[in-house]
Amino acid sequence: MFPELKEKGERARQAARRLAVLDTATKNNTLKAIAETIMEREPEILSANDHDIDAGQEAGLSDAYLDRLLLTVHRLEGIAQDVLAVAGLPDPVGETFDARTLPNGLRISKRRVPVGVIGVIYESRPNVTVDISALCLKSGNAAILRGGKEAVHTNRALAGAIAEACKKSAVPEGAIQLFQSQDRALVKEMLTANQYIDMIIPRGGAGLHKFALNNATIPVITGGIGVCHVYVDRNADPDKAIPIIHNAKVQRPTVCNAMDTLLIHRDVAQDLLPKIAQDLAGAGVEMRCEQGALQILMGHPSVRSAGPDDFDTEFLSLVLAIKVVESIDEALDHIHQHSTQHSDAIITENYSTAMRFINEIDSAAVYVNASTRFTDGGQFGLGAEVAVSTQRLHARGPMGLKELTTYKWVVFGEGQIRE
Amino acid sequence: MFPELKEKGERARQAARRLAVLDTATKNNTLKAIAETIMEREPEILSANDHDIDAGQEAGLSDAYLDRLLLTVHRLEGIAQDVLAVAGLPDPVGETFDARTLPNGLRISKRRVPVGVIGVIYESRPNVTVDISALCLKSGNAAILRGGKEAVHTNRALAGAIAEACKKSAVPEGAIQLFQSQDRALVKEMLTANQYIDMIIPRGGAGLHKFALNNATIPVITGGIGVCHVYVDRNADPDKAIPIIHNAKVQRPTVCNAMDTLLIHRDVAQDLLPKIAQDLAGAGVEMRCEQGALQILMGHPSVRSAGPDDFDTEFLSLVLAIKVVESIDEALDHIHQHSTQHSDAIITENYSTAMRFINEIDSAAVYVNASTRFTDGGQFGLGAEVAVSTQRLHARGPMGLKELTTYKWVVFGEGQIRE
Numbered sequence: 001m002f003p004e005l006k007e008k009g010e011r012a013r014q015a016a017r018r019l020a021v022l023d024t025a026t027k028n029n030t031l032k033a034i035a036e037t038i039m040e041r042e043p044e045i046l047s048a049n050d051h052d053i054d055a056g057q058e059a060g061l062s063d064a065y066l067d068r069l070l071l072t073v074h075r076l077e078g079i080a081q082d083v084l085a086v087a088g089l090p091d092p093v094g095e096t097f098d099a100r101t102l103p104n105g106l107r108i109s110k111r112r113v114p115v116g117v118i119g120v121i122y123e124s125r126p127n128v129t130v131d132i133s134a135l136c137l138k139s140g141n142a143a144i145l146r147g148g149k150e151a152v153h154t155n156r157a158l159a160g161a162i163a164e165a166c167k168k169s170a171v172p173e174g175a176i177q178l179f180q181s182q183d184r185a186l187v188k189e190m191l192t193a194n195q196y197i198d199m200i201i202p203r204g205g206a207g208l209h210k211f212a213l214n215n216a217t218i219p220v221i222t223g224g225i226g227v228c229h230v231y232v233d234r235n236a237d238p239d240k241a242i243p244i245i246h247n248a249k250v251q252r253p254t255v256c257n258a259m260d261t262l263l264i265h266r267d268v269a270q271d272l273l274p275k276i277a278q279d280l281a282g283a284g285v286e287m288r289c290e291q292g293a294l295q296i297l298m299g300h301p302s303v304r305s306a307g308p309d310d311f312d313t314e315f316l317s318l319v320l321a322i323k324v325v326e327s328i329d330e331a332l333d334h335i336h337q338h339s340t341q342h343s344d345a346i347i348t349e350n351y352s353t354a355m356r357f358i359n360e361i362d363s364a365a366v367y368v369n370a371s372t373r374f375t376d377g378g379q380f381g382l383g384a385e386v387a388v389s390t391q392r393l394h395a396r397g398p399m400g401l402k403e404l405t406t407y408k409w410v411v412f413g414e415g416q417i418r419e
Numbered sequence: 420m421f422p423e424l425k426e427k428g429e430r431a432r433q434a435a436r437r438l439a440v441l442d443t444a445t446k447n448n449t450l451k452a453i454a455e456t457i458m459e460r461e462p463e464i465l466s467a468n469d470h471d472i473d474a475g476q477e478a479g480l481s482d483a484y485l486d487r488l489l490l491t492v493h494r495l496e497g498i499a500q501d502v503l504a505v506a507g508l509p510d511p512v513g514e515t516f517d518a519r520t521l522p523n524g525l526r527i528s529k530r531r532v533p534v535g536v537i538g539v540i541y542e543s544r545p546n547v548t549v550d551i552s553a554l555c556l557k558s559g560n561a562a563i564l565r566g567g568k569e570a571v572h573t574n575r576a577l578a579g580a581i582a583e584a585c586k587k588s589a590v591p592e593g594a595i596q597l598f599q600s601q602d603r604a605l606v607k608e609m610l611t612a613n614q615y616i617d618m619i620i621p622r623g624g625a626g627l628h629k630f631a632l633n634n635a636t637i638p639v640i641t642g643g644i645g646v647c648h649v650y651v652d653r654n655a656d657p658d659k660a661i662p663i664i665h666n667a668k669v670q671r672p673t674v675c676n677a678m679d680t681l682l683i684h685r686d687v688a689q690d691l692l693p694k695i696a697q698d699l700a701g702a703g704v705e706m707r708c709e710q711g712a713l714q715i716l717m718g719h720p721s722v723r724s725a726g727p728d729d730f731d732t733e734f735l736s737l738v739l740a741i742k743v744v745e746s747i748d749e750a751l752d753h754i755h756q757h758s759t760q761h762s763d764a765i766i767t768e769n770y771s772t773a774m775r776f777i778n779e780i781d782s783a784a785v786y787v788n789a790s791t792r793f794t795d796g797g798q799f800g801l802g803a804e805v806a807v808s809t810q811r812l813h814a815r816g817p818m819g820l821k822e823l824t825t826y827k828w829v830v831f832g833e834g835q836i837r838e
Binding site for chain 1: 436439440519521525527532534535613617618632633636638656658659662663665666667670755777778779781782783784785786787788789790792793794798799800810811812813815816817825826827828829830831832833834835836837
């Protein structure tokens with residue numbers, strides 16, 4: 001085992017024990033101190049970021065990549081503001097639920113407690129360093145961070161600011177730690193360090209999630225990958241369908257809750273699909289159509305024939321796969337076969353069809369007459385978003401602070417023994 | 420991939436989709452039919468069991484092992500009764516919670532849905548075949564079962580009875596399937612068949628749990644291993660301490676929630692420990708003592724010196740490790756270091772000490788003045804027990820039907836789009 005993993009793992013375990021019983025006021029004051037220290041160290045942090053950006057340009061990173069890496073005064077202020085926002089959220093730790101008194105007089109309840117030590121593996125965005133540290137701290141968890149090598153100087157500067165703020169407070173040393181080593185083998189070891197880490201959160205693309213899932217013995221929060229569907233039913237209201245489709249595809253195409261596949265019922269396709277296509281083409285959307293849709297949209301400059309993988313692709317860009325279906329059953333079957341169980345929507349005015357869709361589609365979020373773009377911790381009122389889970393256990397869909405906790409059973413007795 | 424895994428996996432997936440929307444009455448009627456069919460086929464099942472018992476005797480299996488394998492008319496009736504009891508439990512599927520209306524008018528809620536397909540890997544007890552099938556069916560999950568080879572004929576007879584009962588009802592074919600192949604390589608493949616299985620439940624000893632955890636990419640419910648502590652504080656009431664300790668160690672020593680380590684405060688050890696030892700010795704308990712406890716109990720015929728591993732051992736027998744501690748802090752430290760986070764108890768009349776123990780010990784169940792033996796789905800009022808989880812995510816401690824479910828977010832809109 002890497003000595004750094006052993007050393008940081010042991011410190012995180014010790015810190016987690018103390019963090020679990022830290023009061024909310026202390027945690028909030030530490031978060032405020034983190035926000036202040038980040039702003040105080042602005043010149044140092046931005047200079048470290050310059051260093052990473054220069055190295056990235058030399059290494060020939062794409063403009064999109066460099067933009068994710070870039071910090072500005074404005075962005076850094078945004079990061080500090082987000083930390084203050086976390087300080088303002090309710091503390092999930094200590095909540096008592098499912099309380100009852102058993103026939104033998106035992107008083108039992110569940111009490112919300114932190115998960116313990118969270119291992120975070122992420123790529124280029126340096127804001128994750130601060131963002132996830134604040135969320136872990138607020139929920140009483142220790143965090144061990146492994147950022148991408150392209151952001152190494154920025155991450156160190158940010159982690160330094162966090163460490164200094166923690167040092168001045170009652171937060172134990174080792175609460176938030178950033179790996180110094182950039183060795184990829186360390187990531188693999190991290191995924192099986194069950195004695196030190198209780199949960200792995202990968203923040204990045206599909207490749208990172210898959211790598212974590214395949215190599216971890218620690219539970220991994222997988223998610224963030226969405227092949228999302230909108231089904232326009234024969235009873236759809238066009239005045240809802242067109243704006244929702246536009247919003248789901250165009251408003252922010254690079255994210256996981258954007259629409260990838262449009263299904264439309266044959267009975268309305270002839271009339272409605274050309275209007276939808278005109279709207280989408282105006283926004284620069286390329287449409288990849290299977291046979292039925294192609295016949296209706298033939299000749300449209302933004303339309304081409306769908307390839308074999310187009311109905312299983314998260315495009316993350318202004319590309320949309322389109323298919324005409326014969327019935328709600330065909331729509332349900334298609335979604336069952338192709339959905340990544342992230343977010344799927346139906347547009348319909350028919351009550352029974354809406355209910356069937358909601359009942360039978362088993363995705364993290366299922367919608368009637370609304371854009372898939374709402375699948376988001378902030379939009380759903382969780383106050384913060386740790387991740388969007390597309391796995392089925394522990395938490396599904398947007399995860400907030402509560403989803404960084406577990407519970408223990410607390411039992412108060414007066415000498416009870418089992419018969 | 421084993422053809423049997425592919426075939427059964429695909430059938431289970433199809434079945435799960437239909438099971439998820441099956442009404443409670445149909446599920447309950449099917450459970451009743453399973454109980455009836457098991458009793459109707461009693462001669463066939465017992466004869467299959469004879470076959471397994473004969474083979475086990477020839478193979479030189481231990482008496483304890485053969486006893487776990489053995490079915491009698493009485494035991495089979497008990498198994499059928501347990502299925503009827505599951506029919507009587509509330510159906511967790513469909514429960515709606517955390518419902519609210521967002522400022523934009525979207526109505527969002529979480530709805531409880533089945534996990535999907537549960538893979539169960541178990542050892543000699545044939546009752547697991549029926550027990551887990553009933554729990555999965557009631558919670559709307561499909562199940563793929565892999566029983567131990569020693570019980571192969573019994574398991575096939577029981578699975579045959581279940582299949583026949585399902586066939587007569589609206590439960591889809593493929594809802595409950597038993598692997599025919601006894602190849603161990605199949606188990607390993609099962610653990611990474613993420614496309615077919617959503618959750619793995621190992622039912623067996625520590626070796627099986629570890630094997631599943633180390634080889635699975637599917638989430639595994641680990642648990643059932645308990646190094647459980649009882650700490651007798653300086654303010655303990657002896658009239659509570661002695662019966663609780665007796666109960667926690669003696670009432671059923673072979674199970675995971677039985678006490679393995681007794682910690683006792685130095686201030687009361689001199690007086691109380693000999694009384695405890697006398698009681699335990701009378702019940703046939705062997706006591707393995709560290710230095711401080713040994714000095715007090717020296718010369719007692721059931722007492723010996725503790726070895727280096729005794730404070731990390733789940734004895735599953737009438738053996739107890741004993742240590743004298745100087746303070747509540749030493750007790751907390753010892754438990755933090757040695758506990759498997761299953762069940763730990765304090766005996767005290769001191770309010771603040773009780774609160775510290777409850778707050779600082781982070782086990783699935785923490786007790787004040789009660790026996791650790793209560794950590795059990797039936798005792799905790801869950802109606803049934805799927806497993807006792809010692810992991811931290813998804814569910815902790817006794818798991819009932821609810822813990823075989825997850826949730827989806829249901830969103831009702833009127834055309835909302837994201838700004």
